[in-house]
Amino acid sequence: MPPLDLHVALFGASGAGKTVLLAAFYRAQTQPSFQQEYAYKIQAVNKAQGNRLLGRFYRLEEGQFPEGSTRFDEIEFDFFPRDLAEPAVRIHWYDYPGRWWEEEPVDADEREAMREGLLRLGMSQVGILLADGAKYRREGTSYIRWLFEHFADECDRLRRASAAAGEEVSFPREWILALSKADLFPPEYSARDFEREVCRDADEQLAKLCSVLRAEHAFGHRFLLLSSVAAPPDAPVDPGTSLGVRTLAPAILVSTVEGAVREAQAARKEKSAKETFFQGLRDLVQFVDSVDDFLPKRYQIVSKILRFVSIKDFASARVDQLRKAREDAIRKGDTFKAVLTGMVAALRDDEGLRAYHQNQ
Numbered sequence: 001m002p003p004l005d006l007h008v009a010l011f012g013a014s015g016a017g018k019t020v021l022l023a024a025f026y027r028a029q030t031q032p033s034f035q036q037e038y039a040y041k042i043q044a045v046n047k048a049q050g051n052r053l054l055g056r057f058y059r060l061e062e063g064q065f066p067e068g069s070t071r072f073d074e075i076e077f078d079f080f081p082r083d084l085a086e087p088a089v090r091i092h093w094y095d096y097p098g099r100w101w102e103e104e105p106v107d108a109d110e111r112e113a114m115r116e117g118l119l120r121l122g123m124s125q126v127g128i129l130l131a132d133g134a135k136y137r138r139e140g141t142s143y144i145r146w147l148f149e150h151f152a153d154e155c156d157r158l159r160r161a162s163a164a165a166g167e168e169v170s171f172p173r174e175w176i177l178a179l180s181k182a183d184l185f186p187p188e189y190s191a192r193d194f195e196r197e198v199c200r201d202a203d204e205q206l207a208k209l210c211s212v213l214r215a216e217h218a219f220g221h222r223f224l225l226l227s228s229v230a231a232p233p234d235a236p237v238d239p240g241t242s243l244g245v246r247t248l249a250p251a252i253l254v255s256t257v258e259g260a261v262r263e264a265q266a267a268r269k270e271k272s273a274k275e276t277f278f279q280g281l282r283d284l285v286q287f288v289d290s291v292d293d294f295l296p297k298r299y300q301i302v303s304k305i306l307r308f309v310s311i312k313d314f315a316s317a318r319v320d321q322l323r324k325a326r327e328d329a330i331r332k333g334d335t336f337k338a339v340l341t342g343m344v345a346a347l348r349d350d351e352g353l354r355a356y357h358q359n360q
């Protein structure tokens with residue numbers, strides 16, 4: 001069976017930390033110690049791209065941060081279970097240059113790149129908005145408010161410009177708000193603290209952003225702290241220390257399932273307003289054979305995911321139980337179950353609990 005395709009759109013102004021993040025994401029999950037602990041590993045589908053990311057990381061180890069880039073970048077990673085040969089999950093990353101959000105295309109080539117990039121957006125199950133942790137640390141609430149307003153305005157502008165050109169932009173329905181450079185915050189600062197501050201101080205701006213993205217229930221509920229490297233203001237960079245980089249793929253997986261549940265709930269007219277996510281998930285599992293008929297195309301992989309991970313695992317299983325299920329699956333050669341339960345477990349370990357928080 002081919003791997004499950006997850007498509008992720010990454011947004012962040014230039015300098016927010018996208019390029020460093022992809023290098024750290026790749027490097028961290030290719031380490032033997034990672035494989036030992038998480039029982040899965042990552043490979044770049046395109047080996048040359050993988051080498052480029054590693055090169056970038058090695059330069060970081062020598063204290064050299066990457067040059068800024070304004071290109072749209074697309075990169076694919078496969079996730080393999082330890083000791084097994086087939087990948088279970090393929091993540092397609094779309095790295096949107098901050099500049100697209102700020103300026104008109106400079107020429108016809110860029111206009112075309114932008115058009116194609118925006119088509120990918122319609123395939124993406126999950127969007128990640130990267131807030132610049134250094135700016136947030138310096139400027140506080142006013143930065144977050146600015147970020148939401150600015151992003152909302154620019155999404156609106158892109159949507160109208162595309163509509164005028166006869167194409168409809170469809171934004172992801174599920175979003176994760178990620179705070180980069182989390183190493184600049186105190187060691188006890190967690191995604192839960194970030195969530196509290198955002199909801200307390202920028203609720204109006206969040207509501208506006210949700211309405212522009214037409215994702216009323218999906219933006220502002222998932223928060224992630226990310227630190228690709230530790231780069232304290234007056235000490236050398238430490239590329240060996242990261243936070244949340246290993247939580248990212250599991251958060252994307254779970255968000256995709258949540259998106260499908262929400263789509264399915266919206267499609268069923270008799271759904272009561274109070275129906276919970278887990279009731280929705282249970283229903284979806286019951287109808288797993290017909291899921292592909294009523295879910296939009298970008299969520300159809302969820303019927304496959306639900307064949308391999310039980311509701312119990314999504315909802316309540318403890319990390320030790322998940323790890324046991326994962327190891328059983330590896331022994332039985334069950335590629336999908338191994339990687340999927342491994343990812344769910346990663347959200348519940350110490351790093352996952354600090355770095356990721358979902359408030360509803």
Ligand SMILES: Nc1nc2c(ncn2[C@@H]2O[C@H](COP(=O)(O)OP(=O)(O)O)[C@@H](O)[C@H]2O)c(=O)[nH]1
Nearest residue numbers: 014015016017018019020065181227228229231
């Ligand atoms: N403290 C800290 N600084 C970072 C981190 N990641 C990136 N930076 C800084 O932010 C700058 C911009 O990062 P980059 O990934 O190029 O941003 P992009 O424009 O969004 O791709 C880098 O040159 C670093 O100085 C991080 O995890 N921690």
Ligand SMILES: [Mg+2]
Nearest residue numbers: 018019068069
């Ligand atoms: Mg960049």
